[in-house]
Amino acid sequence: MDALELYDDHARERVVPEPPKRVDAPERTPFERDRARVVHAASSRRLAAKTQVVGPQSDDFVRNRLTHSLEVAQVARDLSRALGSHPDIAETAALAHDLGHPPFGHNGERVLADVAIECGGFEGNAQTLRLLTRLESKTVDADGRSVGLNLTRATLDACSKYPWGPEDARAGKFGVYAEDRAVFSWLRDGVPVGASGQAPPRRCLEAQVMDLADDVAYSVHDVEDGVVAGRVDLTRLEPSSVWATMREWYPSELVDVPDDELDDVLGDLQAVGSWPHAAYDGSRASLAALKNLTSDLIGRFCGAVQHATHAAGPGPFVRYEADLVVPRRTGLEMLVLKGVAAHYVMQAEDRLAVMARQRELLAELVALLAHRGPDALDRAFADDWHAAADDAARLRVVIDQVASLTDASAVSRWEALRGPRVASRA
Template sequence: MTDAWNDIKPELGFGAQSRANYAENPLRSRGRLFKEPESPTRTPFQRDRDRIIHSSAFRRLKHKTQVFVYHEGDHYRTRLTHTIEVSQIARSLARALKLDEDLAECLALSHDLGHTPFGHEGEDVMHDCMAPFGGFDHNAQSLRVVTHLEQRYAEFDGLNLAWETLEGLVKHNGPLVDGTGAPLGKFAGGQLPFAIRSYAERQDLLLGTWPGAEAQAAAIADDIAYDAHDLDDGLRAGLFAIDDMREVPFLADILADVDRAYPHLEESRKIHEIVRRSITRMVEDVIRHGFMNLAELAPQSAQDIRMAGRCIVGFSPELTAAEKEVKRFLFARVYRHEDVLAVRKLVAGVVRDLFRGFLADPGLMPKPWSIGLEELGDDELARRVCDYIAGMTDRYAIEEHRRLFDDTPELR
């Protein structure tokens, strides 16, 4: 590094004044797969954040659904608004726990880049369609997006993100393999998704350890944001009533606090009070429990966090149980609501039709997707079709279905 670089680093916030020794230090990053000159004004993690924000995949999130399809109205969450909310919570957690805020933000901003159109229904259908070809997983697809599908730079495919960003992205929910290399969790008894296996041949992301604390902060921020905004959207959509939440002790306690403080509050403001207090309680619990775990572990480096053998940044046991009750409530009242299920059935047909149609006649895909098809084997062709569909927005998927089929549903 040049003397000028060393002179400017502290003024730009590159020092470790507010970062604990167990946080990721951008000055000690393990680097990028493709060597690049360092930026004189941004840390590696700040550059990663900027590359993610400027990517095509990130822009498409504004027209990708969470639970409701985009036709439902302008006030419901999309993947983009959800991602921004996760980013805000992740930065708050990172700041409180003295982690690297930029890396936590990076991981929050990139965590949903691989999602299909139409929310989890689209992912489920895509996984079924790809079952003969290795399956589909949105987290693995996010890795594929940032390491291959984004083709913007002259010297490499992907965004060439720092090792710490890729590691946190691919295993933000914990280790993917055990000590023998056998897959864990939802992949147990099978194999890791194609995108993860293929990238592991190029760069070792330590798939058998926990990720750094910043990735753990982004992962729990995702859960917090999901719970809060699905409560908000479900209430505003009329899928359940405020009083229905009294069956969940965590929510009943918050509702009682709001009623005591504001006994005559109008419903729209009451909904906001419930949601904001839910977020606050969850965030404060993670911070308290995180400091307890850190005090017990006494980590001296980011690697100590990875080797702890357990999650360090997460809910306390009490809130873990409470949050599971919230999720059970949302599953019954929102995700399995008859109105939502009716739309999910329609969009499942759209994704399935598109996959079968393009697989049967891949020349129907536009360029560059339809270039070089004769060189592809069956698995590679299916993956090409999968990549194309997974990158679609809800709106574009409907338009493509309408172009190819006569029975495109109206999602109203």
């Protein structure tokens, strides 16, 4: 059966019905059209100038949010195809998964979460839903209000990495603000209900594929970037120090994992045939060896998940007919790689100083924009400000504006509002 046939009219529905395209246009499936809309969105282009781990201006090799998203999309598409679900849905969710992230990566996200408390908080995944259904306008409803890109229900649901609100946040993660509940309820319509009569916060299989692809890419590629930058030497790791960092960064995931098990997991990774036995030296041979390692690790993780998922049931592996199965050992292997990047890259002393300055700048930018109001906002956000009913709604507009900025445009906007006398601090 063709994968498209596994998705019914309900899965293909859009908030605003759209007539068929003119007959001389290329014929595309609804999910191909969704993918094209995300690819051509301005928010996607801005990802090229947003931090993944280190700033995009700091090195020509390191990944930015856009290149990371492209790599996540490739992993998601291949895994989705192998499982028999529609690859365009998982790929689109992967392309969109970081659209809501603000300047300076997770560092900026933490700042906005603190300053946005009075308007319901901030979370990159909730901001992604807001972009797709409101801020990144392609279609308007009968009243002239933006419905965002007007994606299909199946695609929007696949983009919901955390399908619950801030009241149910887990480790600070959630996927919808209070003011976006209506469209969230629409996209979650039809989710199987549990014994209590309430729809559980379950993710569709395509969202699970997107999330796994993000974990795979994040764990492998951040280590690769760290190796090339000279911050990580895979031949001289200090496991006890890495485990200590991991327990600070990922406490809930390591509750029942002793250090000796982490030692075993690292040993399994080091037994991969392409794991380096000599320090990276920047030569083409060394680059090729590193690329072989990243390829082998991605194949190792995805292969293990594909095998476990097929072994768990007959499928079909679409929407709510099945769940992705990630073996415990595979999850720990990815977590160990994340720990290596966290220890040697994210918490390096020079990075901590830069991150502190970024937090100060972003918090001050929010305050300056809130004080100046619509005159300091882009036209679309100025319109939102004028339509806002109260101070909380106006603060949300300011947060939307700041989250839309790139690293460089956040600095330049701050400089313009604050004055050139403090530009050197950025």
